[in-house]
Amino acid sequence: MHESIIRTPLVTGNPSLHDITEDISRPVEAKPTKAWWIGFILSFLGLCLWLYSAGYTMTVGIGAWGLNKTIGWAWDITTFVWWVGIGHAGTLISAILLLFRQNWRNSINRSAEAMTLFAVICAITYIFTHMGRPWLFYWALPLPNQYGSLWVNFNSPLVWDVFAISTYFSVSLLFWYIGLLPDIATIRDRAKGVAKKVYGFLSFGWTGSARSWVRFEAVSLILSGLATPLVLSVHTVVSMDFATSLLPGWHATLFPPYFVAGAIFSGFAMVQTLLLIARKAMKLENYITLYHIELMNIIIMVTGSIVGCAYLTELFIAWYSGVEYEQYLFLNRVSGPYWWAYWIMMTCNVISPQLMWFKKLRTSLAFTFFISIVVNIGMWFERFVIIVTSLHRDFIPSSWAMFHPTFYDVGVFIGSIGVFFTLFMLFIKFLPGVAMAEVKLLLKSSSVAAKKRLAAKEGKTYEFSPETGGVVIAATTTVRKGENHE
Amino acid sequence: MNKYAVALYDDEDVLKSGIGRLQSAGVQIYNVYTPYPVHGLEKLVGVRRSRLDIVAFCFGCLGVSCAFLMMWYMITYDWPMNIGGKPNFPIISFIPICFEMTVLFASYGMGLTFFLVNRNIPGSTPRIMDERATDDRFVVAVSLNEEKDPEALNTLLRDSGAVEIKQKEATY
Numbered sequence: 001m002h003e004s005i006i007r008t009p010l011v012t013g014n015p016s017l018h019d020i021t022e023d024i025s026r027p028v029e030a031k032p033t034k035a036w037w038i039g040f041i042l043s044f045l046g047l048c049l050w051l052y053s054a055g056y057t058m059t060v061g062i063g064a065w066g067l068n069k070t071i072g073w074a075w076d077i078t079t080f081v082w083w084v085g086i087g088h089a090g091t092l093i094s095a096i097l098l099l100f101r102q103n104w105r106n107s108i109n110r111s112a113e114a115m116t117l118f119a120v121i122c123a124i125t126y127i128f129t130h131m132g133r134p135w136l137f138y139w140a141l142p143l144p145n146q147y148g149s150l151w152v153n154f155n156s157p158l159v160w161d162v163f164a165i166s167t168y169f170s171v172s173l174l175f176w177y178i179g180l181l182p183d184i185a186t187i188r189d190r191a192k193g194v195a196k197k198v199y200g201f202l203s204f205g206w207t208g209s210a211r212s213w214v215r216f217e218a219v220s221l222i223l224s225g226l227a228t229p230l231v232l233s234v235h236t237v238v239s240m241d242f243a244t245s246l247l248p249g250w251h252a253t254l255f256p257p258y259f260v261a262g263a264i265f266s267g268f269a270m271v272q273t274l275l276l277i278a279r280k281a282m283k284l285e286n287y288i289t290l291y292h293i294e295l296m297n298i299i300i301m302v303t304g305s306i307v308g309c310a311y312l313t314e315l316f317i318a319w320y321s322g323v324e325y326e327q328y329l330f331l332n333r334v335s336g337p338y339w340w341a342y343w344i345m346m347t348c349n350v351i352s353p354q355l356m357w358f359k360k361l362r363t364s365l366a367f368t369f370f371i372s373i374v375v376n377i378g379m380w381f382e383r384f385v386i387i388v389t390s391l392h393r394d395f396i397p398s399s400w401a402m403f404h405p406t407f408y409d410v411g412v413f414i415g416s417i418g419v420f421f422t423l424f425m426l427f428i429k430f431l432p433g434v435a436m437a438e439v440k441l442l443l444k445s446s447s448v449a450a451k452k453r454l455a456a457k458e459g460k461t462y463e464f465s466p467e468t469g470g471v472v473i474a475a476t477t478t479v480r481k482g483e484n485h486e
Numbered sequence: 487m488n489k490y491a492v493a494l495y496d497d498e499d500v501l502k503s504g505i506g507r508l509q510s511a512g513v514q515i516y517n518v519y520t521p522y523p524v525h526g527l528e529k530l531v532g533v534r535r536s537r538l539d540i541v542a543f544c545f546g547c548l549g550v551s552c553a554f555l556m557m558w559y560m561i562t563y564d565w566p567m568n569i570g571g572k573p574n575f576p577i578i579s580f581i582p583i584c585f586e587m588t589v590l591f592a593s594y595g596m597g598l599t600f601f602l603v604n605r606n607i608p609g610s611t612p613r614i615m616d617e618r619a620t621d622d623r624f625v626v627a628v629s630l631n632e633e634k635d636p637e638a639l640n641t642l643l644r645d646s647g648a649v650e651i652k653q654k655e656a657t658y
Contacts, residue, residue: 016622017521017621017622018621018622021521021621021622142556142560148565149564149565150565150567151560151561151564151565151567152560153561153567153569154557154560154561154576154579154580154583155569155572155576155579157582159583160582160583160586163582163583163586163587164582164586167586167587167589167590170590170593170594171589171590171593171594174593174594174597175593178597178600181606182521182522182620185612185620186521186620186621188612188620189614189617189618189619189620189621190617190621200609200612201608201609202608203612204601204606204607204608204610205605205606205607205610205611205612205613206604206606206612206620207519207612207613207614207615207619208519208520208521208614208619208620209517209518209519210517210518210519210520210524210527210528210531210533211517211528211533211604212604212606213520213522213523213524213527213528214523214528214533214535214536215536215538215600215603215604216523216600217523217536218535218536218538218539219536219538219596219597219600222538222539222542222592222596223593223596223597226542226589226592226593227589227593229585229589230586230589233582233585233586237582240582436521437521437522437523438522440521440522441522441523444498
């Protein structure tokens with residue numbers, strides 16, 4: 001595959017094919033480091049907190065939370081939407097960027113897809129905890145009941161959501177696992193003893209024959225084509241849970257694109273948080289380069305601007321609609337008792353991504369990490385603002401209320417972060433965190449070494465600085481047109 | 487037991503030119519194994535375009551039909567549901583679930599077919615020729631069962647650019 005030398009290289013250093021295998025298999029094959037144990041134990045404590053808080057909630061019911069007669073949805077749906085949204089970046093990286101032939105996705109798609117799966121698992125735990133009586137979850141499924149038989153109401157977006165989330169999880173799992181097969185096979189062929197048996201079983205007998213690669217690429221492409229509209233549909237359906245209601249603040253046709261952009265925005269922030277840590281801890285700087293981080297920051301900036309536009313559109317439409325209730329609601333959001341939540345949301349989601357216009361800032365690791373956390377906080381508050389501020393001042397002023405979270409609200413939330421990180425820590429310990437085969441594919445065209453070879457062929461020198469990501473291409477010999485310079 | 491001559495190459499371009507040379511010398515290549523998809527290789531070894539896209543389309547059609555029939559049966563035919571007097575055959579409300587089921591059926595139908603035709607079955611013995619084929623070597627296997635002159639074949643393989651040549655006996 002030919003690639004121009006002026007394109008920024010995606011693999012730095014000068015790894016051989018074997019070095020890539022070594023670098024990426026190392027965390028799986030070596031004994032876990034101290035840093036891994038600390039991370040795992042902290043996450044596991046979070047998981048225990050989830051078990052306790054969710055267990056208590058399921059035992060006594062959702063009265064354990066701070067819900068009241070006015071605010072029936074609060075932290076549960078806020079965090080559910082937050083988690084589903086985070087999942088979207090993984091599918092964007094693995095599917096949409098594949099369709100657009102963005103080769104830089106190759107080294108980040110594996111961990112981003114894993115993040116999708118774990119985020120959707122966390123979202124699904126919220127579906128169960130917020131039911132109050134989770135053993136009756138099958139009421140949401142299209143099953144016959146005793147009333148001869150009355151089925152579920154297919155007009156309801158909540159029923160669509162059951163199909164959307166479960167399809168999303170299933171398809172993401174399949175996509176992720178098919179991509180993992182060649183890499184699990186690599187681990188299998190290097191392992192001995194029990195590990196060889198286990199990875200042998202998980203590799204499904206992958207060989208890497210010419211025919212299987214042709215099928216592999218066909219399947220990846222078609223799954224991307226299927227996952228792309230799927231991921232857009234999932235958050236569209238989630239937004240319809242709100243948009244099809246008649247509540248001011250929720251009843252907006254803007255919701256589907258606004259939710260999808262917000263989902264990608266928050267998901268990329270979470271990918272940044274995870275990758276900046278993983279890259280350092282697993283020494284993957286040659287594969288997840290500064291350029292990857294910069295590109296993701298640009299996506300954060302663009303989606304952040306779309307989200308900002310949506311916020312302003314909401315305000316404008318509220319005024320322009322002339323609907324008193326709608327106008328009051330937005331006035332209340334901006335300046336009512338929850339003004340602080342609204343302004344945290346505005347600062348974190350609208351102002352902070354605009355700082356990425358500065359190249360110095362978007363190529364700074366520390367700043368990127370900081371902004372990624374800020375965006376995650378902001379996006380949590382976005383959902384909190386949408387849900388709680390739309391509910392808390394009911395149509396009758398005597399029903400007005402405030403939401404005060406209890407220990408169990410906070411416990412289930414912090415606990416779900418623990419569940420997420422526990423799964424992620426186990427993933428990077430037991431499965432290759434970067435798609436080896438796909439990075440190897442880039443070596444001949446997009447690595448610094450390949451660029452150097454190409455430059456030499458054209459009679460130029462090629463200098464790359466890994467710290468700044470800067471490239472200097474200079475002509476050393478004059479090459480006349482039509483001259484053979486092989 | 488089947489016998490194979492296994493030639494290991496260390497570069498995809500050497501592999502492709504090597505295969506060309508072997509084929510012009512009349513060597514029948516059993517299979518080629520690579521650590522990553524080598525584009526252009528499929529044409530050399532005569533692998534046809536995958537028809538899994540057709541499989542995906544058929545399963546997708548099945549998915550959309552199942553979803554539509556299910557919803558029609560449940561809220562139009564079996565118990566016509568009256569929600570505020572609205573029509574009980576709400577085709578527009580069927581769209582999201584029809585779409586999700588299309589994607590679900592197409593992905594899993596295609597995915598499972600992929601596993602099946604690739605013989606990717608959990609627990610099956612991997613039919614590998616050399617363990618480095620998943621690491622950094624491009625492996626060409628030539629069947630030795632009917633080979634009359636293995637020495638000549640070895641020379642041919644070496645001349646084609648292979649860095650290492652092995653013999654492999656396997657039950658597959």
